[in-house]
Amino acid sequence: MHRLPPRRLAPSLAAVLLAACALAWPASADEGMWPFNGLPAEALAEQHDVRLTPEWLERLQQSSVRFNSGGSGSFVSAEGLVLTNHHVGADSLQKLSDATHDYFRNGFTAATRADELKCPDLELNVLMSIEDVTARVEAAVTPVMSAADAFAARRAVMATIEQESLAASGLRSDVVTLYQGGAYHLYRSKKYTDVRLVFAPEQQIAFFGGDADNFEFPRFNLDVCFFRAYESGMPARVPHHLPWAPRPVAAGDLVFVSGHPGHTDRAATLAELVSMRDVRIPADLQQLNRLESLLAAYAAEGPEEQRQAADDLFGVRNGRKSRLGMQAGLLDPAVIARRRAAEERTRGDIDAGLAGKQSPYDRIAAAQRELDSIAGRLRLLEGATAFNSRFFAHARTILRSAAERTRPNGERLREYRDSNRESLELELFSAEPLYDTYETAKLADSLTHLAAALGGDDPLVQQVLAGRSPRERAAELVRGTTLGHRGEAGPGEAARPDSRRELYAGGDAAVAASQDPMLALARLVDEESRRLRKIAEAAQEVKRQAHAEITRARFAREGAAMYPDATFTLRLAWGTVKAYEEADRTIEPITTFAGLFARAAAKRDTPPFDLPPRWQAERRALEQDAAFMATPFNFASTADIIGGNSGSPVVNRAGELVGVIFDGNIQSLVLGIAYDDTQARAVSVDAAGIRAAVARVYRANELLAELGLARAEEQSLK
């Protein structure tokens, strides 16, 4: 499944570790994740005989929705109805559930608007405008500055630009680093923080085939979910939305994908790729394997434990499989050889003009070595993989927020800048229910991991454990903290206190006076954690400047037909609905409901190939309906996508919705490094399949009516 890493990798970790090495890469065929302000109109016209009008682009852009939990979506009605993937909505489905309601597993249908369920901390963004601020950002940095000073100056000017923009426009404002330092663009977005759940199918059908079929094709998944954006307590009246296409796609059709690819490394240098292969991905996999064992064991304790861990477990398995795919690509000697040859060519040109200055490639390699040398501790402390609990995340936010607010806006850790305050508070004050047993299990495991990684006698480990075993210490911390909303208070049981708002509002004095043990833990590791982050930020700055040099040289040579590496900002991609060859077989690009039932039968309906009760009940009737059985369910295309594109709308030349991206095949997992269309395919739920399932299985007539599909459906039922 294409989804960004779960949020337990805190933004700071993602920012620091997933060094966005974005740079241009020569486009070929349907390659490219293009910003809406930099589309290669000529190439599109030439290759696909299509000219996109400003109106067409504006509608698609303003119908596209970013899920800040890590995914994409689109408006599909004038009243703020949003379509995305089940596995993108899963974070909210999980947080909305409790011991008696499991929406993640069993699905949900709001009978009326009053029944729509408000998500605890979901933020949606819609991109309104892009402005190039490169000159202003670059002007703040002078060549004589140290890397640390240059980083600070850059951070300051970005925070100022964002705050000015927010004040002037009222829109969320983010300065985005493109081409890993080659350009800086200010993205302004409309923000929705009152988002409600409208409809979700059962996880069984959303994720039919489970981990086994994940990242495979052919697929048969109803991986969709509907939310609604609200404003001032009313359904948002949105100026643009995507109409449902009257006809499904056919093989050979051109399709467009508008979404938010999270991160790619296509412009990474060889030194960065080798570090990814030998340092980052192995460490990611160790962590994911450990979490998978832990969560699977926790889930095996019983149905309620399974429910609590369900979305995390899905996320961990998904992350594991995607990284295994990338690792396999990086360990393919042909992949590395191609990159080496390409780098040698470019480097020859660039280094020739250096006049004795150190090559930017060597500066990147040196900075990468420095990053690698602190990567383990940085991940543990600043990445907080040693303190795997939402309680700890809240404690750190409260601690740092109190400290950072005493500083000028431009000098703060980036996530505490004024323009980000509302988003930060949405997450900090989430009503997500936390469970002591679950938080304790995760925290005990991660404290154990800390001790194993640094050694049991390490002074920091000893301070963290405070004379207890990791299990005892975790239990003590979770028992003692009041920094979260407890989910487990039974009937008649007293609700546990929650002091997040009080401490946050109280600032430095309140935080200093607090006896909360989780806050004390966050305080204990903060100095070392900040120290490591500072080193990493300076090394990143060295890389940023070097990458900017490389980018400028390549811009000069290759012109504008370059797209930046993915940055979780809105991009347009396109491709063709197309078969491919695998092991001497042709894999046809479109599956049907007939294929779904056939696969379930072939696997004897055993999990993860079983159908939900609702589908079982209708099975005989559906199987006798030839038109239903032939309806397209999922399809594959050559569009250039990556994690974060999950939930992206797929439209035809007319700009009508034909599908929703939800996955890529196994061959697509190396797209993070380089595009390829021989076998790599993006996988979508077909809009026609969604309509048929909602009508025939779920009979959600209100939803169909809002989508403008009720009449068509009635006709087809006659």
Place this chain on the structure above:
Amino acid sequence: MHRLPPRRLAPSLAAVLLAACALAWPASADEGMWPFNGLPAEALAEQHDVRLTPEWLERLQQSSVRFNSGGSGSFVSAEGLVLTNHHVGADSLQKLSDATHDYFRNGFTAATRADELKCPDLELNVLMSIEDVTARVEAAVTPVMSAADAFAARRAVMATIEQESLAASGLRSDVVTLYQGGAYHLYRSKKYTDVRLVFAPEQQIAFFGGDADNFEFPRFNLDVCFFRAYESGMPARVPHHLPWAPRPVAAGDLVFVSGHPGHTDRAATLAELVSMRDVRIPADLQQLNRLESLLAAYAAEGPEEQRQAADDLFGVRNGRKSRLGMQAGLLDPAVIARRRAAEERTRGDIDAGLAGKQSPYDRIAAAQRELDSIAGRLRLLEGATAFNSRFFAHARTILRSAAERTRPNGERLREYRDSNRESLELELFSAEPLYDTYETAKLADSLTHLAAALGGDDPLVQQVLAGRSPRERAAELVRGTTLGHRGEAGPGEAARPDSRRELYAGGDAAVAASQDPMLALARLVDEESRRLRKIAEAAQEVKRQAHAEITRARFAREGAAMYPDATFTLRLAWGTVKAYEEADRTIEPITTFAGLFARAAAKRDTPPFDLPPRWQAERRALEQDAAFMATPFNFASTADIIGGNSGSPVVNRAGELVGVIFDGNIQSLVLGIAYDDTQARAVSVDAAGIRAAVARVYRANELLAELGLARAEEQSLK
């Protein structure tokens, strides 16, 4: 579950990594795993008012059976019937199964003796005599020798003693290092290599509660399995066997456990414990977590894949949970503090008499540091975790066997000594079916791990991968090798060649001429692998000599009331059937079938708390039978056990069988480091429960008759 690590940790790895740091530890209460030739008769008499007669001991000793696949068992009829655990028999159940018969999952009952199924490579041992050969072994080593020379001299004299003993007695002969070098005893055992499966229940009831209930109590598991030893094609007539006790145990009863605890570290020094905590166990867990993810994903592909990976997956989860328990113990500051205090006392005495010589504690610490420094590469290469395939294991055995046979017996790698040849060949020529897809998946994962651990540019990695990606290379190796028995040839498909016997018999010339790619891989890494092993063996020798010094000092002070650390040799333990306190609750020591049905109902019969169809079918009838429902099913006692004890017979004062060890509770997982009887409990299947289940659910009347239980059962059924 108490079981030795799966055999994929080759004996060499086990020998090298699991440094047997066996030494005495002052016994208290029911502590101790006592060799049959060194029982503390006085303590037993004093504490439990019992004097064991030579006849009592001889019967128990010669009824006790060692499963060389990693477990214990006992003769329970005069015709060679052996009782053990389902999870000990699982290795054979898995190897006997194929795509159409899944005995591991569904169980097995031989209708007649002709239907008993011969196991592909199972060897059973029965201990016949023990002889102290310490003086002869020590005489071969002189103080002026280097560690490497001392190791070689010791290995040579041990091989000679073993070969002489084998020639003279015809019995399997092993010189066992006790007290980690404090003593050497020659163990002579009768060996059975024709072993057949008689009866196994379904895995669901053998492992009811699955990973969730593993290492927990109360328990409800029918974790048993019956085999039969054969000689010359006929059921073995064995001189001793254990009679079934007429009455079950009650709380407060004294019980004896006779079995083969695999490994403990009670005499490890603090430096060794710290290394275990910070180096070995974290590495074990990383490996187990990785394998768990891999195997679970493979098993999710479908029922046949699930079947192929079932026993490995069980083993990995079991190993993970047991190591987590040990790690938790080692990270408990109280545990370490107690050990530090004890060591300081002993060390003070010993170091006082050194007269300027380096303290044995410091020599151990230095040797341990050296071992730690090579542990990663040693595990990958000599431990072969980089080449996780049975095909590779066979390739290495053939390669090394050809080379080693050209050397004198005493100079060979220990596992190739003449006296071990028959056991080695049994394993090498196993008829276990191997599956290309499964072997490829495991090998690709482990080659990937090799590249991640050493870095993709490491010269050895490059040589191993030979210009391919790990996946391609694994597929090529598995496709090309002929060193195993293929399990997947379908009807009409040509059987794949198997050249193991030919190459083994052909020796050096045949091996040199072979083009088998797996053999070539084994050859490629052999030099480096042997080099690392040599370093490790020398460091182990340093530790052995230092431990011997410590042991002698402690023997002198504490007298004979010391037992050696566990070495997978026969030991006697005892304890009391006894409740314990946990979280302010009293956990009663005996469970019943009523408890089984209640727990299944409480968990809504969802896996792993579901009952097999046979039990479901009988459920109503059984629930109405008050006597059946009240029958003891599992019980807990204070006996001192550890992994390898699985399947051990538990007898009463009269020497009658009252149960079979199959697990320990979570508090018992630290028994590897130190005994404790406040909460730690050994868990057994009750003999009365076995009888009732076999009679009422499986109606295996032949089996009951052979156990001498038919009449009693008939009576109780009237």
